[in-house]
Amino acid sequence: MTGKSKTYDVIVVGAGLAGAQACQTLVEAGADVLLVDAGLTDKKGRQRFPNLDFESVRRTLNGQRQLFLGDQFEGIPWGNLKVGAQLTPPRMYITELVDKWLPLISDTFVPMESLAYGGLGNAWGAGCYMFSEAEFDLMGFSRSDFLDAYQTVADRIGISATNDDAAPFTVGGLGNTMPAIDIEPRMEQLLKRYYKKRERWNVRGFYMGRPALAIITRKHGRREPFAYEDMDFWHDNRGSVYRPRMTVDALTEGPLFKKLLGRVAIAFSEHDAEVILHTRRMDNGETEEFKSRRLLLCPGPLGTARMVLRSTAGDARLPILCNPYSYVPMLDWRHLGKAMPLRRSGMGQLSVFFDPDGNNSEVSMASLYTYRSLMLFRLVNEARLTLTMHAS
Amino acid sequence: MCQKGQTLTDAQLDEAQRLSKYLTGRRCSMEDAADYFKAVKTHGAILDATQKRLWRLMMRSSFVLRIVDAAFVFTSPASVIRKRIFIMFCVLETSSQFSDIFLPVNRPRIYMLTVALRAFRAVLACVAGVVFVKLMGYK
Numbered sequence: 001m002t003g004k005s006k007t008y009d010v011i012v013v014g015a016g017l018a019g020a021q022a023c024q025t026l027v028e029a030g031a032d033v034l035l036v037d038a039g040l041t042d043k044k045g046r047q048r049f050p051n052l053d054f055e056s057v058r059r060t061l062n063g064q065r066q067l068f069l070g071d072q073f074e075g076i077p078w079g080n081l082k083v084g085a086q087l088t089p090p091r092m093y094i095t096e097l098v099d100k101w102l103p104l105i106s107d108t109f110v111p112m113e114s115l116a117y118g119g120l121g122n123a124w125g126a127g128c129y130m131f132s133e134a135e136f137d138l139m140g141f142s143r144s145d146f147l148d149a150y151q152t153v154a155d156r157i158g159i160s161a162t163n164d165d166a167a168p169f170t171v172g173g174l175g176n177t178m179p180a181i182d183i184e185p186r187m188e189q190l191l192k193r194y195y196k197k198r199e200r201w202n203v204r205g206f207y208m209g210r211p212a213l214a215i216i217t218r219k220h221g222r223r224e225p226f227a228y229e230d231m232d233f234w235h236d237n238r239g240s241v242y243r244p245r246m247t248v249d250a251l252t253e254g255p256l257f258k259k260l261l262g263r264v265a266i267a268f269s270e271h272d273a274e275v276i277l278h279t280r281r282m283d284n285g286e287t288e289e290f291k292s293r294r295l296l297l298c299p300g301p302l303g304t305a306r307m308v309l310r311s312t313a314g315d316a317r318l319p320i321l322c323n324p325y326s327y328v329p330m331l332d333w334r335h336l337g338k339a340m341p342l343r344r345s346g347m348g349q350l351s352v353f354f355d356p357d358g359n360n361s362e363v364s365m366a367s368l369y370t371y372r373s374l375m376l377f378r379l380v381n382e383a384r385l386t387l388t389m390h391a392s
Numbered sequence: 393m394c395q396k397g398q399t400l401t402d403a404q405l406d407e408a409q410r411l412s413k414y415l416t417g418r419r420c421s422m423e424d425a426a427d428y429f430k431a432v433k434t435h436g437a438i439l440d441a442t443q444k445r446l447w448r449l450m451m452r453s454s455f456v457l458r459i460v461d462a463a464f465v466f467t468s469p470a471s472v473i474r475k476r477i478f479i480m481f482c483v484l485e486t487s488s489q490f491s492d493i494f495l496p497v498n499r500p501r502i503y504m505l506t507v508a509l510r511a512f513r514a515v516l517a518c519v520a521g522v523v524f525v526k527l528m529g530y531k
Contacts, residue, residue: 064487
């Protein structure tokens with residue numbers, strides 16, 4: 001029986017990080033679950049990269065232009081890109097059709113949303129963080145009540161981390177983490193310099209360490225350990241970086257779980273013993289309704305706000321608070337004119353946290369990356385440089 | 393090395409070669425040149441009458457090409473002229489033939505001096521370019 005006449009135990013809206021984990025928890029508890037998601041995939045199959053490291057691909061692969069720039073040269077960036085400046089052609093599908101189905105009118109607020117199967121988790125930086133005790137206090141919860149849930153999710157997705165100065169701000173206290181991914185020599189040097197004056201930094205509220213990443217460094221189910229090929233922005237051939245669709249795909253093999261893609265959830269209405277979810281088919285625009293005893297909204301903060309406002313609040317207005325972020329290019333002159341190691345990662349290398357109050361409540365953070373596999377042209381587009389390579 | 397093909401005109405080939413030479417110091421392949429024009433069309437990097445006049449001058453002289461590119465970095469970073477040069481940059485970076493230029497490699501210590509001199513030359517080119525572009529009446 002599909003959809004309309006059946007009453008599910010739970011309907012989950014959204015197949016991103018939250019939705020996928022919620023589905024697994026519910027299915028493991030014996031619930032009959034329907035997942036509703038837009039579920040866009042990359043129909044052009046643009047992740048056709050071989051299992052080679054970045055330099056080998058660049059030096060040897062014929063036809064690499066089609067992979068790096070896309071069939072229609074859609075990977076050529078131009079001007080000030082407001083959203084998704086780091087999205088490569090194989091990942092561009094994750095923001096497709098957002099303007100049509102999730103329109104947003106604002107001159108100042110430019111969020112990134114996704115209708116992809118697996119949501120923004122298809123291109124996330126894999127950074128893992130737990131709310132702090134102070135943050136839980138502000139929400140009216142106790143952190144200790146959530147530690148089991150954090151551990152469960154960590155065990156499922158596989159997290160690599162180190163118990164260093166960054167740990168209290170990431171996943172400190174969790175067990176079963178894998179060894180952190182190796183960082184580049186220049187980042188090792190930076191970390192050493194931090195440790196030399198560590199106390200002085202800490203007094204000022206600064207802490208530095210390796211990030212906790214949902215990247216496996218040991219085999220984890222069907223997924224292969226991280227191979228340091230520096231192709232993290234281009235393909236997921238080995239499945240080392242956790243993607244929510246991995247969880248949803250695995251659940252699809254079981255009897256209690258059903259996924260329904262190609263639908264955008266619009267609103268819900270609550271009745272005595274059930275909730276009705278109102279959706280719109282993306283192929284023909286027709287509306288469809290599904291019934292369940294419980295409804296779980298996981299389409300991201302904005303998607304959830306949209307649905308709740310449409311369903312319950314009439315023309316009420318909702319304030320949105322958003323942490324601003326910036327990209328700051330930095331140049332380490334000591335490494336000018338030096339080759340980069342072949343074995344490397346394009347993901348976050350170090351994290352810096354600024355906790356002026358020392359209670360992990362009002363924390364600012366910076367992620368340090370080294371730049372190579374996103375290609376020079378992307379950097380040139382963002383920076384004001386003359387284009388000639390011949391000169392340098 | 394680029395050879396004359398059936399799908400590109402001599403003028404188009406010359407344009408692609410001149411840009412390739414400016415950006416990398418080397419000539420591009422026929423395939424690179426064809427992809428450059430495909431990308432120019434796809435991205436709508438079409439020159440208007442005023443831009444065409446300036447572009448023709450740039451295609452005749454590598455000096456003019458260098459100073460106008462340098463000037464536009466500050467005066468018109470979003471101009472179609474700069475966009476066309478940028479498109480060729482993307483095309484060349486994604487060619488295995490040019491990977492040795494775009495990938496970081498170990499260089500001798502004297503390299504830092506070279507970079508400093510090139511940066512100084514870029515500043516001079518920028519100043520000369522701004523004057524040239526103004527004299528040309530290009531806004």
